[in-house]
Amino acid sequence: MSREPESIPSPPPVAAQTPKPPPFDPDALPLHDAKARIAELVKPLHDAERVPLDQARGRILARDLISGLDVPAHDNAAMDGYSLAATDLAPQGDTWLNIVGQALAGRAFEGVPAAGQAVRVMTGAVMPAGHDTVVAQEFVITDGQRVRIPHGQQAGQNLRLKGEDLRSGSPALAAGQRLGAAECGLIASLGIDEVFVIRKLRVAILSTGDELCPPGQPLPQGMIYDSNRSTLRALLEAMGVELIDMGIVRDNSDSLEQTIVAASRSADAIISSAGVSVGEADHTRAVMQRLGQVDFWKIAMRPGRPLAFGRIGNALYFGLPGNPVAVMVTFLFLVRDALTTLAGGQPSPPTVLRARAAAPIRKRAGRTEYQRAMLSLDHDGMPLVTLMENQGSAVLSSMSRADCLVVLEHQSESVPKGGWVNCIPMRSLC
Numbered sequence: 482m483s484r485e486p487e488s489i490p491s492p493p494p495v496a497a498q499t500p501k502p503p504p505f506d507p508d509a510l511p512l513h514d515a516k517a518r519i520a521e522l523v524k525p526l527h528d529a530e531r532v533p534l535d536q537a538r539g540r541i542l543a544r545d546l547i548s549g550l551d552v553p554a555h556d557n558a559a560m561d562g563y564s565l566a567a568t569d570l571a572p573q574g575d576t577w578l579n580i581v582g583q584a585l586a587g588r589a590f591e592g593v594p595a596a597g598q599a600v601r602v603m604t605g606a607v608m609p610a611g612h613d614t615v616v617a618q619e620f621v622i623t624d625g626q627r628v629r630i631p632h633g634q635q636a637g638q639n640l641r642l643k644g645e646d647l648r649s650g651s652p653a654l655a656a657g658q659r660l661g662a663a664e665c666g667l668i669a670s671l672g673i674d675e676v677f678v679i680r681k682l683r684v685a686i687l688s689t690g691d692e693l694c695p696p697g698q699p700l701p702q703g704m705i706y707d708s709n710r711s712t713l714r715a716l717l718e719a720m721g722v723e724l725i726d727m728g729i730v731r732d733n734s735d736s737l738e739q740t741i742v743a744a745s746r747s748a749d750a751i752i753s754s755a756g757v758s759v760g761e762a763d764h765t766r767a768v769m770q771r772l773g774q775v776d777f778w779k780i781a782m783r784p785g786r787p788l789a790f791g792r793i794g795n796a797l798y799f800g801l802p803g804n805p806v807a808v809m810v811t812f813l814f815l816v817r818d819a820l821t822t823l824a825g826g827q828p829s830p831p832t833v834l835r836a837r838a839a840a841p842i843r844k845r846a847g848r849t850e851y852q853r854a855m856l857s858l859d860h861d862g863m864p865l866v867t868l869m870e871n872q873g874s875a876v877l878s879s880m881s882r883a884d885c886l887v888v889l890e891h892q893s894e895s896v897p898k899g900g901w902v903n904c905i906p907m908r909s910l911c
């Protein structure tokens with residue numbers, strides 16, 4: 482019997498011979514872990530202040546708001562028409578009722594209608610005593626004295642019930658709720674004109690770099706305009722924070738230290754950009770270490786790998802990358818939630834759409850990527866997403882043109898043409 486000796490090695494598979502690309506930075510923290518670390522370390526502020534309702538938009542409610550009344554306060558008509566008692570409706574055919582008066586919003590019908598009587602009612606009118614049903618005026622015939630109600634009405638129709646919006650004694654809004662248009666209206670509907678909100682966050686921003694020139698001045702040779710502070714200002718103003726602008730700080734560890742110490746005396750959070758990697762002129766991390774603590778400083782994400790997070794005195798510190806797109810993306814996906822939590826609010830996940838990739842997308846497992854893209858509809862009506870050509874993290878114009886970001890999660894790999902990906906519409910972000 483002939484048998485192949487087991488010791489002869491078989492040739493390696495072809496795939497094993499192709500050189501593997503180098504791994505991403507092994508010290509970089511996965512985005513998910515970075516978010517978890519931040520969530521662990523950020524404790525919400527509790528300082529509350531009382532503000533008039535007409536200045537409360539965008540603020541975060543400091544205490545649960547309990548309704549002191551039923552909204553609406555009475556059963557009332559939801560349509561212009563005629564009110565009646567459902568027990569007066571004929572089991573078959575039309576019903577004729579006598580009209581005994583009228584009720585308008587704010588002007589109730591004073592009497593008590595008898596059996597067989599209808600009341601002309603307008604939307605919002607308090608329901609006449611004993612009446613439980615409204616028939617819309619479009620469906621009736623009337624001579625002014627009597628009204629003909631067609632067959633097929635439902636008892637209780639076209640009515641808004643007392644307390645159906647809010648019940649007296651029940652929570653109308655919970656602490657931590659950001660007050661938008663609906664909430665401001667709701668608070669007013671309870672008769673309240675002042676609310677307790679968390680005080681505004683104080684956030685200091687600074688740009689670092691010897692190459693930076695403020696907009697509005699002639700640009701010296703070899704310099705660039707400081708765009709990061711304008712981006713951060715816009716992002717922060719939309720959150721309703723109190724901004725402390727520390728300006729541009731040169732690549733010099735003493736100036737950086739002085740600025741950060743000053744900022745940490747009054748700010749709840751400090752956000753700087755640039756100077757956070759390991760270049761000759763990158764001082765942020767060392768200064769943070771000297772003055773406070775650095776929790777992590779590299780994240781496995783693109784754009785946005787160097788990002789230092791820590792604390793200086795009572796202030797949280799975010800040392801963002803220098804490249805303008807990286808500043809935006811790290812702010813949107815890390816800093817904003819942290820500031821929302823710090824301000825006593827609840828971070829809400831962004832809107833995510835599913836779309837098919839118009840072309841293959843190259844990606845390796847090991848970092849989260851946000852790619853700028855445009856959404857459209859495919860010939861079959863399905864959402865289609867096309868990546869912008871230039872994904873460079875300094876290219877702010879493509880951030881402005883893109884209408885969404887494609888999110889490629891940490892472990893995900895290349896996506897073939899037609900593969901489904903998650904997209905976050907830009908207008909839901911900023």
Ligand code: AMP
Nearest residue numbers: 688690706707708709755756757803804
């Ligand atoms: P750095 O992290 O300091 O190496 O900066 C990375 C890149 O971002 C460099 O090309 C910087 O010139 C650029 N950069 C840094 N700060 C700003 C800023 N405030 N506005 C625009 N670009 C910046």
Ligand code: MG
Nearest residue numbers: 690755756762
């Ligand atoms: Mg620099």
